[in-house]
Amino acid sequence: PYTGVVKNANSTWLNGQPFDKDLSLRLEREVRLANDANCLAVSEAVDGAAAGAQTVFAVIIGTGCGAGVALNGRAHIGGNGNAGEWGHNPLPWMNDDELRYRAEVPCYCGKQGCIETFISGTGFATDYQRLSGKGLTGSEIMRLVGEGDEKAELALSRYEQLLAKSLAHVVN
Numbered sequence: 001p002y003t004g005v006v007k008n009a010n011s012t013w014l015n016g017q018p019f020d021k022d023l024s025l026r027l028e029r030e031v032r033l034a035n036d037a038n039c040l041a042v043s044e045a046v047d048g049a050a051a052g053a054q055t056v057f058a059v060i061i062g063t064g065c066g067a068g069v070a071l072n073g074r075a076h077i078g079g080n081g082n083a084g085e086w087g088h089n090p091l092p093w094m095n096d097d098e099l100r101y102r103a104e105v106p107c108y109c110g111k112q113g114c115i116e117t118f119i120s121g122t123g124f125a126t127d128y129q130r131l132s133g134k135g136l137t138g139s140e141i142m143r144l145v146g147e148g149d150e151k152a153e154l155a156l157s158r159y160e161q162l163l164a165k166s167l168a169h170v171v172n
Contacts, residue, residue: 006033008085010064010116012108036060037068037084038075045070057084057170065120067170087116091162092169098162101130118162128155 004021006014023031041058044050050058056070069076069084076083090113091098098118105126107114117123121138128134128141132151136144144152 002081007081008066008088008109010108034075035066035068035077037066038070038077039068041068041070041084042073042075045073059086059167061120063121065116065123086166086170087119088114089169091115091118091166093165101127115166119159119166123162124155124159127158128152131155 004018005016006019007016009015020031020033023033037058037060040060041056044058045053045056050056050070054072057067058070059065059067065087067084067086069078078084082088088107088109088111090111091102094102094113098113101118102113105117105123106112107117118127124138124141125136128136128151131154141152141155145156
């Protein structure tokens with residue numbers, strides 16, 4: 001149900017705030033907010049790569065990660081407004097290293113093992129730092145991949161495996 005407050009933002013200071021009302025007051029005009037992943041799903045369903053598809057599951061990865069669902073060209077948010085919020089499901093089929101990571105790196109939502117802690121720019125950088133001891137951004141790590149850096153290549157390979165594992169339970 002619509003609560004009028006932000007929910008599940010990775011900019012945690014926004015959670016619980018009536019951000020649309022605050023913006024409307026400040027800008028002196030009506031403001032409507034929507035989840036970025038839901039907007040992506042609708043955009044792809046209407047005139048993007050999935051144009052005309054009845055069901056679209058669209059993944060968005062940046063600082064965090066999430067997904068949106070579009071049914072017949074309209075956002076499907078579900079009864080709690082979180083349909084498609086795949087990033088806060090637990091990473092499936094965790095190996096021993098991933099279980100250790102889960103214990104060391106809690107999600108901002110308060111849970112442990114959320115896909116977002118593994119599959120995001122932040123998760124990629126954190127994993128590389130665990131492997132190399134160096135704190136770099138995702139872009140810097142990818143530059144090192146291009147230069148043949150073994151630890152960067154390992155971090156990317158691990159990230160790709162985690163992404164595949166994370167999406168497998170959606171596809172199956």
